[in-house]
Amino acid sequence: MRNLRFLLQKEFRQIFRDKIILAMMLGVPIIQLIIIPWAMNLNIKNINLSVVDNDHSTYSQQLITEIGSSGYFRIISADQSYRQALEHIENGSSDLIMELPDGFERNLIKEGRQTIGISVDAINGSRASIGRAYLGSVINDFNANLKINQVNLADTLTKTQGFIEITYSNWFNPHAEYKYFFVPGVLVLLLTMIGGFMTALNIVREKEVGTIEQINVTPIKKWEFILGKLIPFWIIGMILFSIGLCVIWGVYGITSTGSLPLLYVVAGIYMIALLGFGLLISTYCDNQIQAMFVAFFFILIFILMSGLFTSVQSMPPWAQYISEFTPVEHFIKIVRMIVLKGSGFYDVLTELGYISIFAIVLNGWAIWNYKKTS
Amino acid sequence: MAMEEKVIVCKELTKRFGDFYAVDKISFDVSKGEIFGFLGANGAGKTTAMRILCGLSYPSSGDALVAGFSVRNQQESIKKNIGYMSQRFSLYENLSILENIEFFGGVYGVSRKEIKDRSYKLVGELGLQKEAKKMVGSLPLGWKQKLAFSVSIFHHPKIVFLDEPTGGVDPVTRRQFWDMIYDASASGITIFVTTHYMDEAEYCNRISVMVDGKMEALDTPGNLKTKYGSDSMEDVFYKLARAAKRTGD
Amino acid sequence: MKQLLVFVKKEFKQVFRDPRTLLIMFGLPIAQIVLFGFALTSEVKNIDILISDHSKDVVTTEIVSKIKATNYFIVHEKTMGDQEIEKTFKGGKIQCILIFPDGFNNELIHQGKSEVQIIADGTDPNTAKTMINYLTTILNEYQLQKFPSSALRYQIRTEPRMLFNEEDNGSMNYIPGVMALILMLVCTALTSVSIVKEKELGTMEILLVSPFRPVMVLVAKAVPYFILSLVNFTIILLLSVFLLHIDVRGSLLLLYAESALFILTCLSLGLLISNSTNAQQTALLISMMGMMLPTIIFTGFIFPLENMPWILRTVSNIVPSKWYFIIVKAVMLKGLGFRFVWKETLILIFMTVVLLSVALKKFKIRLQ
Numbered sequence: 001m002r003n004l005r006f007l008l009q010k011e012f013r014q015i016f017r018d019k020i021i022l023a024m025m026l027g028v029p030i031i032q033l034i035i036i037p038w039a040m041n042l043n044i045k046n047i048n049l050s051v052v053d054n055d056h057s058t059y060s061q062q063l064i065t066e067i068g069s070s071g072y073f074r075i076i077s078a079d080q081s082y083r084q085a086l087e088h089i090e091n092g093s094s095d096l097i098m099e100l101p102d103g104f105e106r107n108l109i110k111e112g113r114q115t116i117g118i119s120v121d122a123i124n125g126s127r128a129s130i131g132r133a134y135l136g137s138v139i140n141d142f143n144a145n146l147k148i149n150q151v152n153l154a155d156t157l158t159k160t161q162g163f164i165e166i167t168y169s170n171w172f173n174p175h176a177e178y179k180y181f182f183v184p185g186v187l188v189l190l191l192t193m194i195g196g197f198m199t200a201l202n203i204v205r206e207k208e209v210g211t212i213e214q215i216n217v218t219p220i221k222k223w224e225f226i227l228g229k230l231i232p233f234w235i236i237g238m239i240l241f242s243i244g245l246c247v248i249w250g251v252y253g254i255t256s257t258g259s260l261p262l263l264y265v266v267a268g269i270y271m272i273a274l275l276g277f278g279l280l281i282s283t284y285c286d287n288q289i290q291a292m293f294v295a296f297f298f299i300l301i302f303i304l305m306s307g308l309f310t311s312v313q314s315m316p317p318w319a320q321y322i323s324e325f326t327p328v329e330h331f332i333k334i335v336r337m338i339v340l341k342g343s344g345f346y347d348v349l350t351e352l353g354y355i356s357i358f359a360i361v362l363n364g365w366a367i368w369n370y371k372k373t374s
Numbered sequence: 375m376a377m378e379e380k381v382i383v384c385k386e387l388t389k390r391f392g393d394f395y396a397v398d399k400i401s402f403d404v405s406k407g408e409i410f411g412f413l414g415a416n417g418a419g420k421t422t423a424m425r426i427l428c429g430l431s432y433p434s435s436g437d438a439l440v441a442g443f444s445v446r447n448q449q450e451s452i453k454k455n456i457g458y459m460s461q462r463f464s465l466y467e468n469l470s471i472l473e474n475i476e477f478f479g480g481v482y483g484v485s486r487k488e489i490k491d492r493s494y495k496l497v498g499e500l501g502l503q504k505e506a507k508k509m510v511g512s513l514p515l516g517w518k519q520k521l522a523f524s525v526s527i528f529h530h531p532k533i534v535f536l537d538e539p540t541g542g543v544d545p546v547t548r549r550q551f552w553d554m555i556y557d558a559s560a561s562g563i564t565i566f567v568t569t570h571y572m573d574e575a576e577y578c579n580r581i582s583v584m585v586d587g588k589m590e591a592l593d594t595p596g597n598l599k600t601k602y603g604s605d606s607m608e609d610v611f612y613k614l615a616r617a618a619k620r621t622g623d
Numbered sequence: 624m625k626q627l628l629v630f631v632k633k634e635f636k637q638v639f640r641d642p643r644t645l646l647i648m649f650g651l652p653i654a655q656i657v658l659f660g661f662a663l664t665s666e667v668k669n670i671d672i673l674i675s676d677h678s679k680d681v682v683t684t685e686i687v688s689k690i691k692a693t694n695y696f697i698v699h700e701k702t703m704g705d706q707e708i709e710k711t712f713k714g715g716k717i718q719c720i721l722i723f724p725d726g727f728n729n730e731l732i733h734q735g736k737s738e739v740q741i742i743a744d745g746t747d748p749n750t751a752k753t754m755i756n757y758l759t760t761i762l763n764e765y766q767l768q769k770f771p772s773s774a775l776r777y778q779i780r781t782e783p784r785m786l787f788n789e790e791d792n793g794s795m796n797y798i799p800g801v802m803a804l805i806l807m808l809v810c811t812a813l814t815s816v817s818i819v820k821e822k823e824l825g826t827m828e829i830l831l832v833s834p835f836r837p838v839m840v841l842v843a844k845a846v847p848y849f850i851l852s853l854v855n856f857t858i859i860l861l862l863s864v865f866l867l868h869i870d871v872r873g874s875l876l877l878l879y880a881e882s883a884l885f886i887l888t889c890l891s892l893g894l895l896i897s898n899s900t901n902a903q904q905t906a907l908l909i910s911m912m913g914m915m916l917p918t919i920i921f922t923g924f925i926f927p928l929e930n931m932p933w934i935l936r937t938v939s940n941i942v943p944s945k946w947y948f949i950i951v952k953a954v955m956l957k958g959l960g961f962r963f964v965w966k967e968t969l970i971l972i973f974m975t976v977v978l979l980s981v982a983l984k985k986f987k988i989r990l991q
Binding site: 020021024025028029032035036038039040041042043044045046086089090091092108109112113114115116117118119120121122123126127129132133135136139140142143144146148149163164165166167168169170171172173174176177178180181186189190193194197201205286287288289290292293294295296297299300301303304305309310311313314315316319322333336337340341342343344347348351 | 643644647648651654655658659661662663664665666667668669670671708709712713714715731735736737738739740741742743744745746747748749750751752755756758759762763765766775776777778779780781782783784785786787788795796801804805808809812813816817820903904905907908909911912913915916917919920921925926927929930931932935949952953956957959963
């Protein structure tokens, strides 16, 4: 116990003396938290469309006008041929090509069927496929509103046919603000980077410089040394979390719907798991470069596979399985549930259980692995 | 030496890595208050042996008793009774002199009050009063080493292990350093020191020379010089190390 | 020149001395590419939907079966009241609730229409939108199928074509971005940290005392990492082609040239960072923690750059990986030639020159 007090005294002195590192540990994440979420917007608008009108009829022009005024699209070119339009896709100025066939209006009336070609820049990912969906729906509306179709509609309504009316509502996020979804995730990520990896780097640095040997030769017990490292970083992590919450409230206006104390308890346990993880890494790495690469490996996996930006459920089952093994995934889920939906203790119990298991296993493994005598 | 109490007893101590015997069945003992010089070329195995004696490494076979405790399974008890100073590192560069003393004194069990009283005294003895609150990293090497030594014996351990303590230090400071060692020895602390400087070998009560993991010589400097027909320890060392097959740690 | 070669050889030996670091340096990016190639998708699938069917008639049962038949949804059935909705969502296991009112089919037949309610958990707006779209499509299709006369007399259909990605290979959307990201982060961090480590150890002084021009010292340090990064790139490329079935449609030579240029840019950035600090920890903090999230965001492979506020779009212009990402997409995936990427290439060259000059200037100042 006594040794622990001396260790903590030393750690805190060292940490607060290095003002640059401290500023970076707290400053860099906060700055990123303030700036980055503004960039995270999946609302697709201003989709660039190239139109190839081979018909030049009333219908084709009407359709093009409707598309232009729909608000989704920016018609950036009216090309004479598909070939020409393709160049726009190639040089990136266009996301979609819509090609109306020759005799569009004439043949629609005569045969009752016409097909419009939509070519999508499939490299552009979601932007193009959503563009296609929007275009499809504008065309459908145009189709339904055609006078020639209106006449028939009146007929069919007189018969007893069924129309399924769909009403839908969006709970917890009526304005479909992407920020509510992403901002808590960004905070979690930043916390993870600082909490998990600063600890690992700190201990590995001691190994590299040699000060760890000086510790190993004293009567300081293993658990005293480990706690002496964990406690200061836990405190810094919780401070970062608190500052982060204030920033989220101040900059984005997001307050927690659910219980704040519950959020803190979960964050506290998560930090312990995280620090255990950092500790574990440090027992396997001899120098900072190694630790950096291992950290990089895991952080990237956390970022891309933990549901931060992409949906975990859409992944193949084996990938979901891997995702389950990241504590980050569980913590993000809990934070979103509490902050956005006001979920309570029993709702998050399972996820909290997972995090607790991580905390115990990671720390236990790290402590077992750390040897004062080799 | 007035007392014959043995503070280090080493019996066929061995450390091997696969087929490589870093330390090959060394046996020796050290009496209380002795200044014991542990010599050897790079790669001879002295650092490895020292680490075992300090409880930092497990022996592959054989045993040693340090301050009465076994290096096989009583490392933590050993650590309570020893001090350690390595050339690579001894003090925290980003803590002040007083803070370093406070930390190391504290973890070795010295009471806070005693730490306070004695640290000021120590700083005074070293002539570092003006630098007491300065970072150790800003001290010149010689003062750092002297300070490090003082810290390593601050808790009056039975034995203090010194690993190349005067490396890179000017001759005047080295002389002062050895004065400090003599004082410590006189107060009953056993000194176990490794060094490259052959003139320092002469300051020791007894010396051992390790070659290729084995202990090839163990005696007083005088006896060794007679035995090998040399008039300097340097020559003795040269004759012994010449046959060595290993180089480089 | 011969002396430079000697120097470079020494650097190589140092790098290869540590097998564990090498393993991590190559093994990890490889593992990541494979992982992300197979795991990441922008599709939305496996949505947990709760169907609360108060009617349980022929029509509703048919609709439920139809929903089950798609692989978009995982269907849970439970009839419950409105007051339980909030609790269900809070539990976090259900993302969408579909409610059929009592007497659904009856209403449909006698009144001509009936209402179905979709309640989506809007926490994730993207998933919510997509879920509603899917359900709407399914319901519309059902309606058309069951009541064919409700179909329009004159129908306009659309025939979509996926350009450059006919097989609908999901990884194409992410892999170029991941490539750019990994190359940039690994190359920059590795260069900066390695150089700073030498500074920390003090061996840098030794090099500077040698009869080399100081500039040559930096060049010699950078060369091994340049080559290693190219090797890394090759491995990543091979994996993408043979494991993930992403073909290189354009000129391989051009792709390599552009990648070499990009690696050079990252090396320059690494050099600049290494000249700004003396501690490995700081270099790591800057090149890893500091750069990771901004690089991911501003490369633009997860969040469209077009959606960002103009300030941030401007910021993205100084991120080298953004330009490289465009080049990779154009050359590798679209098979385009140099005339389509000359602008981006020029920008990368410009960045490299600027970064190198600043780095060298700082280095020389230090020596004074």
